[in-house]
Amino acid sequence: MILLTSASDKIQVITGSAGSVKVHASWADNASGTITPGRTNTANITTATTTDVVASPGSSTQRKVKFLSMRNDHASVSQAFTVQHTDGTNVEPLWVGTLGVGDILTYGEAYGWQVVPVASALDVCLRVASDIVYSTAATMADVTGLTAALKSGRNYAFECHLFHISALNTTGAQFAVNIGAAPTTLVVGTISGVTNSVTAGVISLGSATARDTAVTAQTTGSAAITITIMSGFITPSADGTFAIRATAEVSANMTVKAGSWLKIRECDN
Numbered sequence: 684m685i686l687l688t689s690a691s692d693k694i695q696v697i698t699g700s701a702g703s704v705k706v707h708a709s710w711a712d713n714a715s716g717t718i719t720p721g722r723t724n725t726a727n728i729t730t731a732t733t734t735d736v737v738a739s740p741g742s743s744t745q746r747k748v749k750f751l752s753m754r755n756d757h758a759s760v761s762q763a764f765t766v767q768h769t770d771g772t773n774v775e776p777l778w779v780g781t782l783g784v785g786d787i788l789t790y791g792e793a794y795g796w797q798v799v800p801v802a803s804a805l806d807v808c809l810r811v812a813s814d815i816v817y818s819t820a821a822t823m824a825d826v827t828g829l830t831a832a833l834k835s836g837r838n839y840a841f842e843c844h845l846f847h848i849s850a851l852n853t854t855g856a857q858f859a860v861n862i863g864a865a866p867t868t869l870v871v872g873t874i875s876g877v878t879n880s881v882t883a884g885v886i887s888l889g890s891a892t893a894r895d896t897a898v899t900a901q902t903t904g905s906a907a908i909t910i911t912i913m914s915g916f917i918t919p920s921a922d923g924t925f926a927i928r929a930t931a932e933v934s935a936n937m938t939v940k941a942g943s944w945l946k947i948r949e950c951d952n
Contacts, residue, residue, distance in 0.1 A: 684792055685748035687740050691771030694737035694748060696728070699763025702755065704728040706736045709750040714743060727756070751790040755782035759921055761836020764788065783836050784922070804949040805839065807831060811943040820934045823859055823895055829927040829945040833862065833919045841947040843913040843927050846940040848905060852878070855901030855932035858911055861894045863923030870916055875899040876909030884909075895928060902932055908940060 687693060698704055706725040711718055725736050736753075740746035755762045766778040766788070778796050782788055785801030811828045826845070833839055847856050860871055870892055877885040891898040899911055917925065927945055931937035 685768065685777070685790070687737065687746040687748070687768075689770060690739050690742060691769075692746075693735050693739045693769060694751070694777075695733050695767050695769060696725075696736050696753060697733050697765040697767065698728050698731055699765075700731050700760060701729060702757040702760045702762050704762060704764075705754045705756050706734075707750075707752045708737045708748060710737060710746050710748045712740055713745045713747065714741070748790070749792055751788075753782070753788045755784060755786050757784060759784060759835055766790075781836060783834055805831065805833070805837075806948040808944060808946045810945075811939060811941050813941045815929070815939045817929055817931045817937045817939070818934060819930065821857065821930055821932065823857070823861070823897075823928040823930045825861070825926040826929050826939055826943070829943070831925050831945075831947050833917070833923060833925045835919050835921045836867075838868075838916070838918050838950050839925070839947055840916050840950045841914070841925075841945065843943070843945040845911040845913070845927070845929070845943045846908055847911065847929075847943075848908045848938050848940065849931070850906070850936040850938075852903055852906050853933070854904045854935040854937055856899065856904055856911065856937050857897040857901065857930045857932055858899045858913060859891070859895050859897050859928040860913070860915065860917070861926045861928050862917065862919055864919070864921040865894060866917050867920045868916065868918040869894060871898050871913060872915065873899045873911055873913045875901065875911035876905060877901055877903060879905040879907040879909045897930075900932070904932070904937065 708723045711720045762782045787799040872890040875887045889898045
C-alpha cells in the first residue's frame with residue numbers, strides 16, 4: 684500500500700520529455716474511521732515537468748492509494764518516467780524507468796508495480812530464403828528477409844550469420860545495418876571470413892556506430908563460401924524498419940547465400 688498521512692504528503696509524476704501522459708488514481712480516505720473513496724484523473728501531461736497526481740489528504744485524514752495507471756499516449760516518443768512520494772521535505776522515488784509508445788505503468792495493492800507493454804516484446808529469428816546477388820559497387824541494399832520493425836526507445840540486441848561467396852578473389856564483401864532515422868544508440872561488430880582455408884584462413888574484424896556504414900569493408904574476398912558474424916545493440920530514435928545491408932566492393936558478383944539468418948530480440952524485459 685501507499686499511504687499519505689500528512690497535509691504535505693502527495694504522489695508526483697516526473698516526465699522526462701515533451702509527450703503525452705495520462706494518469707488515473709483511485710484512493711480512499713480514512714477520517715477517524717469514516718471511509719470515503721475518491722479518484723483523480725490528471726489532464727494530459729505534455730511537457731517535461733513534475734505533476735501532482737494524488738493530492739495531499741485533509742487534516743486528520745489518512746489517504747490510501749489503491750490503484751494508479753499511467754499511460755504513455757504519444758504516437759512515437761518514449762517517456763522517461765519517475766513516480767515519487769514526497770512529504771514536503773523528503774522525496775522518495777517509488778518507480779523509475781522508461782515507458783515505450785503506448786505502454787502503461789500500473790500500481791495495485793495486490794501486485795505492486797507492473798508495466799503493461801502495448802505489444803509483446805520482439806523476439807524473432809529471420810532467414811534468407813534464396814541466394815541474393817550483389818553486383819553494384821559499394822551500393823548498400825537490404826538483405827531480403829533480414830528486416831524487422833522496431834519501436835522508438837526500445838532496446839534491441841541482434842546477431843546475424845551471413846554466408847557469402849564472391850565470384851572472384853578480388854571482390855570483397857561489405858555489410859552494414861540500417862534503420863530509418865539515426866538511432867539513439869548503435870554499436871555493431873563483425874568477425875568476417877576474407878579467404879576460406881581450413882589451415883590458413885584470413886579474417887577481418889570491424890565495428891561501427893553509425894547506420895548504413897560498412898562494418899566489414901573487405902577489398903578481397905573468397906571464391907568459396909565463407910561467413911560473416913555480426914552482433915550488436917540498437918535503440919531506435921523513432922519507429923522504423925531495421926535491416927541488414929550488403930554490397931560488393933566492386934562491380935562484380937558477391938552472393939549472400941540462402942540460410943543466412945538474423946536473430947533480434949527486445950532486451951528491456
